[in-house]
Amino acid sequence: MSQQRTGHEAGITGRVGAVTPSAVPDFPDLPEATVARLPEYLRALHHLAETGHDTVSSEGLASAAGVNSAKLRKDLSHLGSYGTRGVGYDIEPLVGQIEYILGLNMRRAVALVGVGNLGHALAGYAGFASRGFRIAALFDADLSRVGELINGLAVRHVADIPEVVKTEGISIAVLATPAGAAQAVADQLVAAGVTSILNFAPVVLNVPEQVDVRKVDLAVELQILSFHEHRKSARNGADQNGSGARNGADQNGAEARNGAKGTTSRGRVARVIAEVNGTAVAARGEVAA
């Protein structure tokens, strides 16, 4: 990716409203994390516009997008958008600017390969259209699926990929085949001219450098949540051990004070261990060395 000037470096300051998509002098070289957050800002901005808002504060937009406001201001500054003190960001031009950066000011044609359980659900999802995408072609290798209509679109055989990709101007494909078929399908797509792949198959694809692949794996997301669950329970356990340790110390203290009358808990534990091991216990209640 080439190094680009940001709007700030290019002298674009002040209200977002002063910056139109055509005013972006060069294509900004955005951090990947910023790119990943832009769709969230866009979703939140669309919602704000639909509910009658013209402007939004950075705090309001950050909260609607689920990020912190310092991060949001930094992200938008990469686009040359700084908002206006006391006013915030003008929503309409900011929407235009983010859509321009994300390349959504044209509706992109997308191909979907592998129209099984997952593929059917994706092909039938109405939300892609409102987010800037048109499912332009469905492909499968199974002849019994070819010709099936999903949302008015007929499933084509994978042999038609080169022709359809060309005629429909498709550059993005969604891959929903079994893992074993995914690499060969990716090769077919790339040979046909596809340059971006959203891969649902649990396999790492080898593609040429100019091809972008994003992998979606819900099992990985669940595994990450599992880690958080594990960590929460480990911390809770540590907390309980902590209070247990404090309680233990209190009890030890009490037992030490009562030591003359009876045996300490440490002594009792030692005795049990000794009984299990068949070893002797020292007179003071300690395990014999």
Ligand SMILES: NC(=O)c1ccc[n+]([C@@H]2O[C@H](COP(=O)([O-])OP(=O)(O)OC[C@H]3O[C@@H](n4cnc5c(N)ncnc54)[C@H](O)[C@@H]3O)[C@@H](O)[C@H]2O)c1
């Ligand atoms: N990423 C995730 O979160 C997630 C979730 C569910 C499933 N998956 C993955 O998605 C893929 C599809 O899952 P599914 O449950 O829909 O499977 P499925 O078996 O129902 O569907 C797979 C489809 O791919 C077709 N196919 C097989 N080989 C092909 C080829 N060479 N070219 C074109 N089409 C071909 C089959 O005919 C079938 O229609 C699997 O790899 C699965 O592991 C991923």
